[in-house]
Amino acid sequence: MKKCAVVFPGQGSQHVGMGKDFLKDERFSRYIDEADNVLSFKLSKLIFEGPEDELTLTQNAQPAIFTVSYGIFQYAFEYLKDKFEFFLGGHSLGEYTALSCAGAISFSDCVNLVRLRGKFMQEAVPEGHxxxxxxxxxxxxxxxxxxxxxxxxxxxxxxxxxxxxxxxxxxxxxxxxxxxxxxxxxxxLKVSAPFHCPLMYPARLRLQKVLEAIQINKLNFKVLSAHTLEYYSVENVKNTLLDGITSEVNFYGFVKKLYQDEGIDIFIEVGPGKVLSSLIKRILPNAKIISVNGPVGLEQLKDL
Incomplete structure (x- = not known):
C-alpha cells in the first residue's frame, strides 16, 4: 500500500469561519459540540463568529485549530482509509492533533490539554518581554x-x-x-510570547501536572515528532510533548525524514490555512501536496 503523510497546522493558521464548510456533516460538527461541552464555553462561537482578536489569543487559538483540524480529519479519513498507509505529524500544536487523531490521546482530553497549553505558554513570560x-x-x-x-x-x-x-x-x-x-x-512575528525556547520552562512544569492525569493509548498510526525526529510510542508521548514546549520545531527535518526514510512524496495538510503546504513545497518541490480545509481539498482527495 502506498504511503502518505497527513500534517496538521500550528498556531497562526486560525481565522474566523474556519471549517464552516463541514458544519452540516455530523462527523465534523460532533467535535465542535464536544469541545464546547468539555471547555464549558462557546469555542464554536469564537471559531465561526469571532471576534478575530479573541480567537487569536493563544489559549483560544490552540483549542480552536485543534478542534477544526481533528474534525476535518474524521471527515477526510473516509476518502483515504483504504488507499494509504498513514504517517501523521504536525507543526508544534499540530503534533497534539496528530497524536489525538492517531488515538493516543482522546479528543476530550486533548482539547482541554491544548487549551491549558496555550494558557500556560501565554503566562510563562510577561507580555512584551x-x-x-x-x-x-x-x-x-x-x-x-x-x-x-x-x-x-x-x-x-x-x-x-x-x-x-x-x-x-x-x-x-x-x-x-x-x-x-x-x-x-x-x-x-506578531506573537504574544517567545515560544519553543527555555523561557517556556514554567509552562512545561505546569503542563506536566496536567499530562500526569491523562491516559495514553495505543497509536493507530505512526506519528513522527518534529522535535526529536523520532516516532512516538505509548511510552514517550508525555516526555516528548513536554520537551517540545522548550525545544525547537524542525519541520524541515520532519519532511526530509519522511521522504528519505519512507519514500513519502504525498503530503496532505488537514486544517485551516496552507502554511505547511507552502513550506513542504519549498522543501520538496516535486511532492504531491493537498490542503484540505474546504470542498476543493476534498475533491482533490477523491482523485488520489
Whole structure:
C-alpha cells in the first residue's frame, strides 16, 4: 500500500469561519459540540463568529485549530482509509492533533490539554518581554551568528531557507539588527510570547501536572515528532510533548525524514490555512501536496 503523510497546522493558521464548510456533516460538527461541552464555553462561537482578536489569543487559538483540524480529519479519513498507509505529524500544536487523531490521546482530553497549553505558554513570560523573528537564512548561518548572543534561541526550522528565532525582547532586537547588517532579511512575528525556547520552562512544569492525569493509548498510526525526529510510542508521548514546549520545531527535518526514510512524496495538510503546504513545497518541490480545509481539498482527495 502506498504511503502518505497527513500534517496538521500550528498556531497562526486560525481565522474566523474556519471549517464552516463541514458544519452540516455530523462527523465534523460532533467535535465542535464536544469541545464546547468539555471547555464549558462557546469555542464554536469564537471559531465561526469571532471576534478575530479573541480567537487569536493563544489559549483560544490552540483549542480552536485543534478542534477544526481533528474534525476535518474524521471527515477526510473516509476518502483515504483504504488507499494509504498513514504517517501523521504536525507543526508544534499540530503534533497534539496528530497524536489525538492517531488515538493516543482522546479528543476530550486533548482539547482541554491544548487549551491549558496555550494558557500556560501565554503566562510563562510577561507580555512584551519576549519576541520571535523569522530569518530568510539557512540553519547553519543562524547557528554561526546566534552563538555570540545570550537569551536567543532557534525555535523553528521551517525550511532550508527559513529559520525562526525566539527569546527575550531586547536580545531579539539586538540579534535582528545584527542579522540585518549581515544582509539577512528579518521578519518580526506578531506573537504574544517567545515560544519553543527555555523561557517556556514554567509552562512545561505546569503542563506536566496536567499530562500526569491523562491516559495514553495505543497509536493507530505512526506519528513522527518534529522535535526529536523520532516516532512516538505509548511510552514517550508525555516526555516528548513536554520537551517540545522548550525545544525547537524542525519541520524541515520532519519532511526530509519522511521522504528519505519512507519514500513519502504525498503530503496532505488537514486544517485551516496552507502554511505547511507552502513550506513542504519549498522543501520538496516535486511532492504531491493537498490542503484540505474546504470542498476543493476534498475533491482533490477523491482523485488520489
Amino acid at each position: 519576549g519576541g520571535m523573528i523569522a530569518l530568510v537564512s539557512s540553519r547553519e548561518k543562524v547557528e554561526q551568528e546566534i552563538k555570540n548572543f545570550e537569551n536567543v534561541w532557534i525555535a523553528n526550522i521551517n525550511s532550508q531557507e527559513q529559520v525562526v528565532v525566539s527569546g527575550r525582547k531586547d536580545s531579539i532586537d539586538q540579534f535582528a539588527d545584527h542579522m540585518r547588517k549581515k544582509g539577512i532579511r528579518v521578519i518580526p
